[in-house]
Amino acid sequence: MSEINSLPIIDPLPYLPSSSLLPHVISEVSEIDLAERRKETAVKIHEACRDIGFFYLRVDSYLTKSDMDQALDLGREFFDRPNGEKESISLENSDGVRGYQKLHQNVTQGKADHHEGLDFYAPSPYSPRSPSTPSSSTSNSNGNPRLRPLEGHNQWPIRPEDFQVKLEKWVEKMKILGNAVMHAMADGLGMNQDEWEELDGMVDNSFWVMRVIGYPPLPEGADGISCGEHKDYGCLTLLHADPIPNSLQVLSPFPSPHWIAAHPIDGCIVVNIGEMWEIWTGGLYPATLHRVIHKSPTYRVSIPFFYEPNFKAKVKLLDAAKRKAAEEGKEIKEKEQVEYGQFLLGKVSGNFKY
Numbered sequence: 001m002s003e004i005n006s007l008p009i010i011d012p013l014p015y016l017p018s019s020s021l022l023p024h025v026i027s028e029v030s031e032i033d034l035a036e037r038r039k040e041t042a043v044k045i046h047e048a049c050r051d052i053g054f055f056y057l058r059v060d061s062y063l064t065k066s067d068m069d070q071a072l073d074l075g076r077e078f079f080d081r082p083n084g085e086k087e088s089i090s091l092e093n094s095d096g097v098r099g100y101q102k103l104h105q106n107v108t109q110g111k112a113d114h115h116e117g118l119d120f121y122a123p124s125p126y127s128p129r130s131p132s133t134p135s136s137s138t139s140n141s142n143g144n145p146r147l148r149p150l151e152g153h154n155q156w157p158i159r160p161e162d163f164q165v166k167l168e169k170w171v172e173k174m175k176i177l178g179n180a181v182m183h184a185m186a187d188g189l190g191m192n193q194d195e196w197e198e199l200d201g202m203v204d205n206s207f208w209v210m211r212v213i214g215y216p217p218l219p220e221g222a223d224g225i226s227c228g229e230h231k232d233y234g235c236l237t238l239l240h241a242d243p244i245p246n247s248l249q250v251l252s253p254f255p256s257p258h259w260i261a262a263h264p265i266d267g268c269i270v271v272n273i274g275e276m277w278e279i280w281t282g283g284l285y286p287a288t289l290h291r292v293i294h295k296s297p298t299y300r301v302s303i304p305f306f307y308e309p310n311f312k313a314k315v316k317l318l319d320a321a322k323r324k325a326a327e328e329g330k331e332i333k334e335k336e337q338v339e340y341g342q343f344l345l346g347k348v349s350g351n352f353k354y
């Protein structure tokens with residue numbers, strides 16, 4: 001294998017429901033070559049997941065340029081609002097994980113990151129508490145019962161106008177895209193229909209997360225890091241970011257680990273896989289380390305959408321991954337089964353400084 005210094009570009013079009021495609025594309029898609037195009041996509045996705053765990057996904061048959069620009073601009077306009085307004089929807093007002101985090105409140109490996117952010121999650125995974133049961137012995141400063149992490153409601157900004165409507169649409173779009181990528185990955189692993197349906201049943205009520213992140217440039221001369229190196233912990237990360245080169249960096253494994261830049265490409269988003277795929281495949285598909293060092297003078301906005309398993313999904317080594325690894329002579333290592341929601345709870349508790 002030659003040194004990997006750039007990421008492959010993959011077209012998910014043959015896996016997207018035709019009703020979700022942009023009108024001008026629908027007429028171009030012929031049923032006849034769909035099967036052939038699926039094969040091509042599945043092979044490319046398998047190689048990308050196995051060799052680096054990161055790739056570009058073409059989305060220009062699915063999202064217009066104005067959909068893409070608008071999502072980032074809404075983030076930018078929100079971060080431009082006065083601090084008091086942003087802090088009125090801070091994490092502490094909900095369940096400690098949904099809402100706004102001010103600059104340096106995010107922590108990676110014990111070090112504060114140089115960004116602000118706004119986090120949204122799928123609805124609470126817990127059944128509603130009955131009003132007659134005292135829900136908790138503790139209350140927060142507003143006298144309301146203290147919520148367990150993930151138990152609260154999302155806090156949507158009131159300004160800029162349309163933020164919620166537009167970004168909820170983005171969530172719906174990303175869920176469809178995430179499922180299409182999962183299907184391509186299932187084919188790439190050589191799953192049969194029953195195996196794909198079983199995998200699909202573990203993500204069909206995805207406990208998704210959407211983050212809107214704002215990165216001020218790192219101070220002049222600082223050798224700091226905007227977002228410390230980490231693996232993502234779920235299934236798939238679908239990242240849309242401002243077209244600023246060099247900021248997002250990926251640890252390419254071959255021939256020896258070295259950082260490469262994932263420069264944004266027009267009409268594409270960047271996808272990487274998280275730790276759940278590492279468990280599903282026994283490490284055949286690695287969750288790759290990445291980081292952000294944002295030094296350019298402009299404020300950078302990114303919107304990672306995490307397409308995750310269902311809260312209750314039990315994630316363990318897949319037979320298809322065993323077969324694929326044997327076929328390719330790759331060694332894999334079975335990891336302990338996890339229930340996704342429990343795994344997530346263990347992770348979110350260390351993410352913020354309150």
Ligand SMILES: O=C(O)CCC(=O)C(=O)O
Pocket residue numbers: 211213227232239241248290291292302304
């Ligand atoms: O902002 C970015 O480009 C990446 C953010 C990221 O890696 C994350 O939120 O997990």
Ligand SMILES: [Fe+2]
Pocket residue numbers: 230231232237290
């Ligand atoms: Fe990440």
